[in-house]
Each structure stands twice: as structure tokens, then as C-alpha cells.
Amino acid sequence: MEGDDRERLLATMPLHAITSTYGEAGLRDRFAFEIASWAEADRRRMQRALDRAARLHADDRRDREPYVNHLLRVAIRIISYYGVHDAEVICAALLHDAVEDHAADLAAGGGGADLAAGGGGAELTGGRADQQAALAVLAAEFGPRVAELVGVVTNPPYARDRDEDEQYREHVADGLRDNPWARVIKASDFTDNGVGLIHTTGPRLHRLAGKYAPLVPVLADLIARPDTPLDAAVKEHILAQLDRAAERFAAVRGDAARGRSLGMPELPEVETARRLIADLALGRRITGVDDADTFVCRPHSPGELRAALTGRTLTAAHRRGKTMWCETSGLDGSDLGPILGIHLGMSGRIVVTAPDGWVAEGGDPPGRDAEPRKAEWDRFTLEFADGGRLALFDKRRLGRIVLNPDLDRLGPDAAEVTTAEFRALITTGTIAVKARLLDQSKIAGVGNLLADEALWQAKVPPATPVSRLQRKDADRLYRAVRSVLASAAAKGGAHTGDVIAARRPGASCPRCGAEMVHGTVGGRSTWWCSREQAAWSPAPADSASRQPAARRKGIF
Numbered sequence: 001m002e003g004d005d006r007e008r009l010l011a012t013m014p015l016h017a018i019t020s021t022y023g024e025a026g027l028r029d030r031f032a033f034e035i036a037s038w039a040e041a042d043r044r045r046m047q048r049a050l051d052r053a054a055r056l057h058a059d060d061r062r063d064r065e066p067y068v069n070h071l072l073r074v075a076i077r078i079i080s081y082y083g084v085h086d087a088e089v090i091c092a093a094l095l096h097d098a099v100e101d102h103a104a105d106l107a108a109g110g111g112g113a114d115l116a117a118g119g120g121g122a123e124l125t126g127g128r129a130d131q132q133a134a135l136a137v138l139a140a141e142f143g144p145r146v147a148e149l150v151g152v153v154t155n156p157p158y159a160r161d162r163d164e165d166e167q168y169r170e171h172v173a174d175g176l177r178d179n180p181w182a183r184v185i186k187a188s189d190f191t192d193n194g195v196g197l198i199h200t201t202g203p204r205l206h207r208l209a210g211k212y213a214p215l216v217p218v219l220a221d222l223i224a225r226p227d228t229p230l231d232a233a234v235k236e237h238i239l240a241q242l243d244r245a246a247e248r249f250a251a252v253r254g255d256a257a258r259g260r261s262l263g264m265p266e267l268p269e270v271e272t273a274r275r276l277i278a279d280l281a282l283g284r285r286i287t288g289v290d291d292a293d294t295f296v297c298r299p300h301s302p303g304e305l306r307a308a309l310t311g312r313t314l315t316a317a318h319r320r321g322k323t324m325w326c327e328t329s330g331l332d333g334s335d336l337g338p339i340l341g342i343h344l345g346m347s348g349r350i351v352v353t354a355p356d357g358w359v360a361e362g363g364d365p366p367g368r369d370a371e372p373r374k375a376e377w378d379r380f381t382l383e384f385a386d387g388g389r390l391a392l393f394d395k396r397r398l399g400r401i402v403l404n405p406d407l408d409r410l411g412p413d414a415a416e417v418t419t420a421e422f423r424a425l426i427t428t429g430t431i432a433v434k435a436r437l438l439d440q441s442k443i444a445g446v447g448n449l450l451a452d453e454a455l456w457q458a459k460v461p462p463a464t465p466v467s468r469l470q471r472k473d474a475d476r477l478y479r480a481v482r483s484v485l486a487s488a489a490a491k492g493g494a495h496t497g498d499v500i501a502a503r504r505p506g507a508s509c510p511r512c513g514a515e516m517v518h519g520t521v522g523g524r525s526t527w528w529c530s531r532e533q534a535a536w537s538p539a540p541a542d543s544a545s546r547q548p549a550a551r552r553k554g555i556f
């Protein structure tokens with residue numbers, strides 16, 4: 001291939017594809033391409049940072065690849081996908097692990113691989129004095145801002161008497177709170193680690209998932225903040241990736257095998273929450289609103305929801321698909337109040353307390369938060385004049401509360417759509433059938449678990465282009481969706497489906513006994529029977545970025 005062709009090709013390839021096809025050389029070329037039009041001085045500085053990082057990490061491996069690949073991807077992602085044009089941020093991205101892994105080398109003025117004691121990672125973490133000295137070296141070579149950014153994303157030496165993962169998470173949250181640009185580097189680093197997890201196996205995989213999973217909501221919160229210097233579309237992109245990372249971590253940790261639901265609460269769970277509000281919360285006058293959680297209540301500012309809702313009552317609770325909303329009364333008894341949109345996120349529940357203190361819950365099945373509850377897990381609360389309350393309980397903090405949500409973007413409810421409507425909505429276009437089922441703007445209410453269950457019941461391969469579905473396939477799928485919804489509602493949730501327990505490595509199909517296979521369809525973790533759903537199967541496992549990443553079309 002001619003040099004120019006290769007360059008153009010590299011510029012369009014996903015980073016993991018460059019890595020697997022061209023390795024370090026490809027990533028270096030892509031990096032050079034990304035910075036080619038930058039100012040000469042900036043380019044020199046970034047090239048020096050890359051050289052320095054490459055020397056420091058020369059003997060380090062990250063699984064089976066040179067460590068510098070990771071540093072290159074973190075830097076390229078920030079330039080190319082996050083749209084950042086800031087040489088100091090890129091230098092810090094390239095050097096983000098230099099102090100953590102090689103403080104002593106840096107401090108000694110070295111940086112050659114010959115000085116390294118071998119291996120990478122935490123075991124090489126130097127003492128605090130080494131780290132300070134190393135940061136001073138970086139400040140002298142690349143400027144104080146680069147050193148400051150690297151300092152924020154560097155883990156201090158761990159205190160021996162405390163849990164390392166906990167210290168890690170605390171450090172990340174504290175450091176990033178005060179430094180918006182460091183959040184950008186951490187997001188790219190985290191994305192790379194999250195993607196890397198699929199190439200890791202065995203006990204280490206579980207350990208890493210345990211370490212990173214609790215960080216997802218923390219990072220999501222920081223990224224969504226108004227002072228994070230990224231475009232709104234980029235923030236949405238990162239938040240969607242964090243969603244997927246959370247799902248992947250949950251799968252790795254075997255949450256499904258333990259009978260918990262994975263991903264968002266689905267239609268049956270949301271319906272239990274809606275019914276709970278309709279039965280127990282309507283007509284009670286609102287005297288107080290806790291809307292202090294600006295992440296769950298984004299884009300509203302603190303006090304905005306309180307001002308809008310205090311003095312009113314909830315008058316009706318509605319749901320379409322997984323989206324729920326309440327009507328409210330007018331203040332003077334005449335006009336209507338605002339609509340209160342409630343989204344349960346990944347694991348939210350509605351908790352309604354009666355005047356006498358009796359508590360009822362609806363939404364995601366309890367169990368994943370069996371440990372003692374913390375008050376701050378109530379992310380949004382309505383206090384009623386009668387002494388009771390309604391709370392959105394959401395440990396993972398991925399629910400949303402929004403005034404006057406846009407309901408026009410939702411398709412008809414999956415439990416109410418007719419055969420003819422379903423056939424028309426499901427078979428238009430060429431997208432994979434699973435991605436179409438998940439598209440809430442076409443049909444509202446089918447989430448990841450219900451989609452896998454319905455496709456398995458109907459024996460339809462999840463990656464089948466919808467244009468290839470015959471009428472009888474579409475009708476069989478329609479009946480499967482309806483029966484899966486009814487069964488989930490009766491049994492208490494999407495996690496009760498027949499094939500859900502078999503969504504794990506090594507499991508066999510509960511119907512025919514063939515091996516269950518795993519892959520990514522429509523950007524979501526997908527399991528199917530290798531025998532009965534064999535046609536149109538995507539390559540198992542890490543085909544994530546080759547599929548168009550179907551944005552989750554939630555309403556908020």
C-alpha cells in the first residue's frame with residue numbers, strides 16, 4: 001500500500017483495529033497524522049513526551065502488547081475522539097503512567113529501560129519522595145501544567161493498612177474533582193482499560209472488574225459536570241461508553257449468574273415502580289423536595305425542581321416502555337403542573353413511605369444493594385405533608401429526574417403494539433434485529449435482557465439484518481416479545497427469563513443443550529444459542545467497535 005493510502009486508512013480505523021492489524025507502528029503513524037497540522041513547537045514537545053514515555057516503559061507489557069500502545073491510544077483518543085487541541089494535555093496523557101510506574105527512574109534522571117527493575121504496574125510504585133522528585137523532573141522538561149496533570153492521575157503509594165482498590169477510587173475521585181482537564185485524561189485511560197478487560201482472562205479479569213466497576217458512576221458524574229472542558233456530544237459519547245463499561249463489568253463479575261438483573265431495569269421492573277406510585281403516592285401534597293444531586297437532576301440546578309414541585313400533588317403515573325412520568329396538580333387548582341420525568345437508570349428503585357412509616361418498593365429487584373443502605377443513595381426525594389415520602393433509591397447513581405421530558409421520541413409500548421405495527425417497525429432498514437429491538441424510538445420497552453430472551457425464544461439470530469427477516473420470523477418474534485414481557489411481569493422482572501441464567505461463559509442452551517455464545521450486537525453484550533441462532537452471528541467476543549455503536553435512545 002502507498003504511504004498516503006495507509007495514512008488515510010489509519011485515520012479512519014478504530015484504535016483497537018489499528019492495534020491488532022498494525023501494532024505499535026500503526027499507532028505511532030496515526031499519532032503523527034493527528035498532530036501533523038499542529039504548531040511546530042507543540043509537535044516537538046509531544047514527540048519528546050512520546051519518546052520519554054516509550055523509553056521509560058520500554059520493558060513494560062500490557063497483557064501481550066508493548067505498554068506504549070496504551071499511552072498512544074489514550075493520547076490519540078483525546079485528540080481524535082474528544083476533539084482536544086492542547087499539547088500540554090496530550091503530553092500529560094502520554095506520560096500519565098510514568099510517575100506511577102517509574103518514579104525512581106525519572107527522579108534519577110534516567111529513563112532508560114536498563115534502569116527498570118522489570119515488569120510494570122503497582123509493584124514498581126516508588127515512595128512518595130520519588131514521586132515528588134519525578135514530577136519535578138517532568139515540570140522542568142515539559143512545564144508545570146504537564147507535571148500537575150500527571151500528578152493528579154498518579155496514584156500515591158498505597159497505605160498498607162487499607163484496601164488498595166478503595167484507596168485507588170478515593171484518589172481518583174478527589175484528584176479529578178479539582179482538575180477538569182485531568183478528567184479528560186482519566187476518561188480516555190479508563191476507556192482503554194475497560195476495552196482491555198475483554199482481552200484479559202481468569203482471576204485477574206474478576207479482580208480488575210471489581211476494581212473498576214465502582215468507579216464508573218464517579219467518573220460519569222465528573223464527566224457530566226459543566227466545567228469539564230468537552231463538547232456536549234463528546235460527553236454523551238463518553239457517558240454512553242461508561243454505560244457499556246458498567247454492563248461489561250457486571251457481566252464479568254457474574255452478576256447474572258447470581259440472579260441479579262444486568263443493565264437497565266426493563267419494562268416489567270419499571271411497571272412495578274409506576275404501579276407503586278399510582279397506588280401509593282398520588283394525591284399527597286408535596287411539602288419538600290431534595291434535588292441537591294445535580295448529576296441525577298441534570299440539567300436542572302439545585303432548587304429548580306423544589307421550586308417547581310412544592311405545594312403540588314402527583315395526579316397520575318404513566319409509563320411508555322421504560323420511561324415513566326408523573327402529572328402534577330396546578331397550584332391554584334386550575335392549571336396543570338409540570339410533568340415529572342423519572343428514569344430508573346441501571347438499578348434504581350422507587351421507595352414510597354406511608355405516613356405511618358410503612359415502606360414499599362418498586363423497580364429493579366432488591367438484592368444487589370443488600371448491604372446497609374446509605375442515606376445518599378436516595379438521589380431524589382419528595383417529602384409529603386402527611387409525613388411520608390417518595391425517593392429514587394439508586395446506589396449506582398445512573399437514574400435521572402427531569403421536568404417536562406420530551407416524550408415524542410418514544411415509539412409505541414412493546415406490550416401494546418399490534419402485530420402489524422410491530423412488523424412494520426421491526427423490518428424496515430438493514431440494521432441488526434437486536435439493535436432494532438433496543439431502539440426505543442421504534443418500540444419502547446425492550447432492554448438488553450428482554451431482547452436476548454425474545455430472540456432466543458423465537459430462535460432468531462441477533463445479528464440478522466432486519467431486511468432479511470421473513471414475515472413468519474417477524475411474527476414469531478412479535479409473539480415471543482409479548483410472551484416474554486408477560487412472563488417477566490408475572491415473575492417479577494426480566495432476570496427471570498428462561499435463557500438469562502445461561503448468559504455466561506461455558507453455559508449451554510436450556511432448550512437444545514448447544515453451547516451459548518457471546519458477542520456484541522448493536523453495541524450491547526449479547527448471548528445466543530450456537531445451534532438454533534447460528535446464522536448471521538457476528539464474530540464472538542470483541543467485535544464491539546466494528547458494530548455501529550447503537551446509542552441507547554433513552555428518553556432523557
Ligand SMILES: [Zn+2]
Nearest residue numbers: 509512529532
Ligand atoms: Zn439451543
